[in-house]
Every structure is written in structure tokens, then in C-alpha cells.
Amino acid sequence: MISKKKQLNFFRSGKPPAGPTTQIRSKIGTSNGTSTYPLQSQTSRELLRENSSESSRRSSGAGIPSSNNVSMTNTRNLSREQSRESNVNTIISSNKISIATINNTNISKIEYDEEKTIGHVHSLIEEYTENYSDNDDRPIHEAIEDVKEFCTTNIDQQALIIRELFTNVLEAKPRARKAIGHLLDIVLHKNIISEEAFLSGFKMVIELVPDFAVDIPLIWQYIGEILGAFIGGPTSNMLLLKPLLNLVPDEKCKQLFQYIIRYAIELSSKSRIQRFWQSSGFSLNDLFKIDSLDSSFINEFNWLSETTSLIKETIIVPHADMPLVRLFKSVSDQGTMVTDTEIITYIETHMNSKDKYYIRNIVLSYLEACLINREPQKKIQEDIAKKRMNILKKIIQHTSNAEIQAVYAIQNFVNKLEHPPKMAQLLFDIFYDEECVSEDAFFEWLKNPDPSETEGHSVVEMSTKDFFTWLEQADTELEGGEEEEES
Template sequence: LFTNVLEAKPRARKAVGHLLDAALNEDILSTEAFLSGFKMIVEAAPDYAIDILLIWQYIGEIIGAFIGAPTSNMSLLKPILECVPDDKSKQLFQFIMQYATEFSEALEDLATFRTSSFDQQAIIVRELFTNVLEAKPRARKAVGHLLDAALNEDILSTEAFLSGFKMIVEAAPDYAVDIPLIWQYIGEIIGAFIGAPTSNMSLLKPILECVPEDKSKQLFQFIMRYATEFSSRSRIQNFWQSSGFTLNDLIKSDLIDSSFSNEYDWLFDTPEVESPAPQSKESNSPRADPQLVKLFKSVNDQSTTVTDPEIITYIREHMDPNEKFYIRNIVLSYLEACLINRDPHKKIQEDIAKKRMTILNAIIEHKPEAEIQAVYAIQNFVNKLEHPPKMARLLFDIFYDEECVSEDAFFEWLKHPDQSETEGHAVVEMSTKDFFTWLQQAETEVEEGEEEEGN
């Protein structure tokens, strides 16, 4: 994990720090194994330093993210530094402290506002929510975890948390005018809160009691969706069963139909290890979603006005992010919507392609693996159409220009092709040769410009 990101972008090192934190908390890694693996990195550091001059800074970046992760790993700082040569320990300690993540900094900042005033604590909760309602998903997740930590550190009381949450709920109808997905975003924050390392499931009932009856079911669904996404289904199942709740405890009985009950049967199941069921050929292959294709196409339909948030909501509610081809299926649906198929000519309708790109950006969120899957979706799509002239190049240009797929992702697709995805790869590679030549030239010009500025 360390070696794979030493020369990557900072966000990759931060992600590895958080991943290591999660792995220790889920007992995927033992503390002893973590320290042993870290010691291997330290011992190899002098060799790495030949090519990676900032090796200790990058190690500090990873450990900083690990130390500052949602659960406290500060107790491991001493054995971590004991693995490091004396002449490097001070330097590494400084880097670790420097790169402690925004989470720990935010908690520290929140602690400076520590107040015994119930009303002021409630206002802090309200402001934490409002500040991220229109931010990126990771910000809402961070606030959910921050609220969990603040309650555990006694910076906020449970009563003040619920009071602040009630303020948000009461203001929700006004927010909804400009933020149509207000309940989804609230559910995202509470989902992260419920799925945080410490169990807050017992607060789910008083949380939902703050919510109007006509919104409680919808909010519950969003909360459970994001709780499992940010944590895991097994952990949420354990939290739920420990709470002793039934669905009737949280949702009015007349709102609970058989479909809703079936959706949450897993909460009551006995946890067990299941062997994976054989998948159908269809589920093993990427495919466009017919309804999503229609929604994407609606940009040019004068009789209907389907907004981007509505399409994103459809994706969230009808497509499983845990499915292998989740990203690819969405991108394929988008590409199908952009296609003008008038045999023998097949073209991309660029107005749809550009107008709906905001949706792909919102789903992909600059995640490297998701970006790579988007490129493979283009490969699958163009290959299925038997490689119409210039189509792959046009799509590469659009995805790059609209900042949906990064330069790094395109080069990853080019240089390290997935051996299970070779069909059509070589042809697309040839047809986009000019695109990659242009990217390399642009990169060279930037590097030369930086060198000139440095001189």
C-alpha cells in the first residue's frame, strides 16, 4: 500500500492512510502486521530516496492521514517512530503532524468552540449541516464523522445535537427551493454519523422523531443507504441488532408496505458468510440502463424538463454502487443517449454529451478507479459499434475537456490495460494515438514552463 502511492498524487497517499485506519478497525490487519509492514518501508527508504527525494515527506503524509483518521491512532505514534532511525524520527514526526488530515484539524477547531451553552451547541450543529449541504459528498461524510467524534469527546451533548438537527429539519422546506436533494444530503450526513466507528444507532429513533411523518421513510432510506456505503452492511446490521429496533419503532406502520419491509430484511438476518451466487451473463457484462438513457436524452425534449439532480436521484435509487460495472453502466447509458444512429452513419450528439456531463462528474467525483472505468465504457461502446471513424477520439476529447476523466486515468488505461478487457482496446488505442501525443506534448510544455520559472 505504501509503495504503490509514494509517487502518486497527495490524495492517493491520504486515501491509503485512511484505508490503513479502516483495515485495522475492521481487523483486516493486526497492529503488529501494520508495524512490521511499516518497518519494511522504513528499511527500504534509503534505496527509495535515490529516485524519490521526498520519501520521508510522503511517508509522513500517509501516517499523518492514518493518525488523523476518524478513529484515534495516536497511541501508535510511539511504536511507529520507534521503527525509524534516530536521525529521521524528528523529521518524520514533523511531517506526520503537518499532514494530519482535515478531520483532526476540524475536530480541534470545533473543540475551540467548546461551550456549555445548550443553545450555542445546537447552533454549531446547525451550522455544520448547512455548510456542507451544497458541498461535495466527501464533505458531508466528513461532517457526519465529525459529529460522531464531537459527541464522543463531549464537545457536543446528545440533546444539543438533536436540537440542532431539528433546526435543520424545520428549515428544510425553505432549503428545498434551491436544494432539491435536501433530504438526500441530510441522509448522507446522518448516514455517515450512524455508520461511524462508534455506534450511534440508538439515536436513530430520536433523529427520525424530529422529521415530518411524510419525510421519515424517505430519510430512513437515505440514512441506511449511506450508512452501509460509508461503513459496511455487516457493521450496520450489528449496530441495528444491538439497538433492538424494529421498523415499526422508527416508521409509522401505515408507511411500511411489503416492499419496504423486504428491502430491510437483511437488518434482521443472522450474519453469515455466504458463498457468492453464480451471476448471469448479463450481470457480468456492462450494459446501459434503458430508463437512464431516456433521462439523459430528455435534455432536448421540449415536453419534459428532467433536471440533473433528478437524474442523479434516479441513479442513486435504482443502481447499486457496489455492482462491478456501476460506473460503466452509467457511462454507457450516457453514451447511448448521445448516439445518433442513422445507418450506416453513427455520430455523437455533442450538445447532449456536454450538457449532461455534469451528471457524470457528480457520480465519478474524480475518483481514479471510476475515471478508468469511464474510459473502458468508451472502449466497450465504440467496440460494440464497430469503431465508427473518429468517435473514440471525440469522446476522449469531451471527457477530458469537461474534466470528467483525468490525464492520469487515460494514461493508466493506455499503459496498463486490464487483461480481461482487451477486446477493442488495440483499435481504440490506435484511433486515439493523436490524443495521447497531444497530452504528452502538453505535459512537456508545462514541465518546461515550470523549469523556466524555476530558473
């Protein structure tokens, strides 16, 4: 007996394509000149100040107007124009390089001008922190574009940018440190700066702390403010807490942690930080040496792991489980391949099947793992989507309510991403083709939407119109074929 789904596929030749599923994007900036000395040697505050001063003098000598003569907006525009001219010159020069040379180039070591980079960062900080506002996204968007203009793929340059962003607001107003924490969150999650470079740059900051502390006795508090804004940002960075604290002297770890959590709560909320913490799977023992944890410190942060009534209300909101996301993603990493059975065991052990959004949270975790977050568009990595689909099928088990929850998970996910083109249709296709969600469940979602789930429903409905049109046409053709056989 041929299944209805397979019969429908026989008539599927007219189905509209869902569009490409992957996008390769490389962001290689260029600059004239190279670093004049290794970043690792910059461990004194005097050298840092000397470089910053020299950068300003050379920038002025190169014809870049100072802030006293030209507005910050004009300065940024001029900087961008010079960057474009530099890129054009580099492209012209690169055409003369042999193919063999290009193939041997390591893009992580692409040349950059250290002094110009420092000058760019200082200019960016001055304008961005002055204009930063909780009620206006324009300054952060402009700052991101500025970073893209001069940031290359060179890890050393990216680390230098991180160092300068931290050190140049240590003596500024709290709003400036909050602004930088917000910017760090965005550039990291947009892959403008890599996680490796972020940690390398932070290590450089920590190495400078003893010198800076002479004039800035509250330096650990100020670093905590920046990281608090970073941890409490729009996206959870809680998983970076461990590698960050590993770079901090043991005697300062707990103090910095206290500042980070304190300011993260102030800039976000206690329940949200608690949810981030619990999603990370951390305990205090993961971050600190056991012999350093006294009862006072443990009692102060017990709330992070507790399940209070407030947090129960928060967890009712559908959300991805970050450890589960990492397990789903492991399919693309042959060195750490996790089997479907192991993932199902994790789900059964760590997730409650009686929770309202049990199915939806699993599907959201799966979708998050399939996402390729690259600007300007976000795409679905279809190989992961198909290879891990068996897990969802075993969890959903073709039950009507579970299938409908899976469709709402797609709606939530796509709506959160602001509806990338054709993504909803692609996901509907995959879930239908892999026989995870039935035709009946899709039509139930379409024709009888849950009144409490209206956000994003109409937009997804419009973007999947072709999918439902095809289903209806395929049904008609299938019925016609059956009638002909009977006659």
C-alpha cells in the first residue's frame, strides 16, 4: 500500500522551490601596512597610551580632521571613504598576485594597520557612546557598520579592537560601559568578531589591569559593568562566562562574577538572567574552585539555580534549550558526533514531557541548531535539518497535538528572526517531506489558529501560501486519479 504522502509526491512536479538553504559569506577587510609589533608584547599601560597618542598624531598628519574642527558624523564618513579607497587600492594590487600566492594566504593573518585600527576604534567609541540611547537603535546600527568598515578577519586585529573597546571606557560614564557591552554582544553574534578574538582581546585587558588599577581602583567593577551589559544583552552570552573567568586571577574571579551578575540584572531582569543561567547548565562549581566557595557566596547566588514561582512563569514562554541545541549541532562535527539515542536520552532526562511547551521547546532547539546566522540573511542548514529529523519524529510520534505544536514552533522561530525570505516555506517543506508533520496538522494550524498564538501567524501564512496551494492541488489530482482507476 503506497502512503498518501508518497502518492502526493508523484504529483509534486509543480511545487515552487523553497530557495537556497545555505549562504557563504566572507568578510575580508584590507589595510595598507602591517602590525609594527606583536600584540602579545603590549602589556604596559604606558605603551598602550603611547600607541594611542601616536595613532592620533599620525591620523592627523594623514589628513583626518580632528573632532575640534569637524563633526563626528563627518569624521566617520571621511574614515569610511578612506577605508573604501584603501580597499580599492588593495584589490588592484591583489590582481597582480599569482594564484599560488592567493591560495597560500591565511585569511586569519591578513595584513592590517594597527595604528589606523586604534584610531578607528577611538573615533567610533566617542561618537557611539555619546549618541547611545535605550530608545534609539540608530547609534548601535551605525556603530556596527563602522566596525565592518575597518575590521578584517585577522584574529590579532579583532583582539586589538576588543582591547580598545574595553580600555577606552573604563574611566567613562556608566552609560558608555553599557553601550560597549551592548555593542560587544552584537558584533559577536553577527560574526563580525570571532569568539576566539573576543577572548584573546579580553585576555589582553586582564594583563593590563595591574597597571590601570593604579589610577582606576574600581577597575573590576567597571569591567563587570561592561560584561554585565554583554551577558544581559538581547542574546544569551552566559556560556562565555566560564572561558572569561578562566582568564581572571583566582583571587578576583568571585568579585568580578558578583559585578557581572549585579549589572546584568540591572540592565535586564533577575528572572531573565536566571533563565539564561539555567539554560547554560552551569553550576557555581563549574566556574570556581570548590575550596574558594564559602557559604556566604553560595547563598548569595542560590537563586540562579532555584525554580521559583516567578521563574516558572518565565519558563512558560517557549524557548530553545541551549545544551540541546549543541547536541543537535554536533552532527556537523565529526570529532564530537552525538548519536540520536544520546540526544533522546538527554531529552528524557532533562526535559519534562508534561510541560506545556515540551514539544515546542524541543523543536525550537532543533531549529536553532539548523540556523546559519550570517548577514545579510539567515539560512537553514538543510543537512542538519534532515539528519536530526528522526529525533523529532520519535518524540512527536505522529500525535495530532504534538504535530501542531511543531508548526507553532516554526511560527515562533521565524517570527523571532523577523521572517527571513522563504524560510517558513522551506521548514514546512522539510517537516512535511520527512513525514514529521501531517497535512492535517498544517491545515489545522492554517484554518483554526490559536487565539493566543496570533503573533507572526498572518505573516507566516502569507509566506507559505504556495505550500498550501500545492497541497490542495495535489489532493485534487490524487482524488481525480483514484476516480479514474475506479472507473
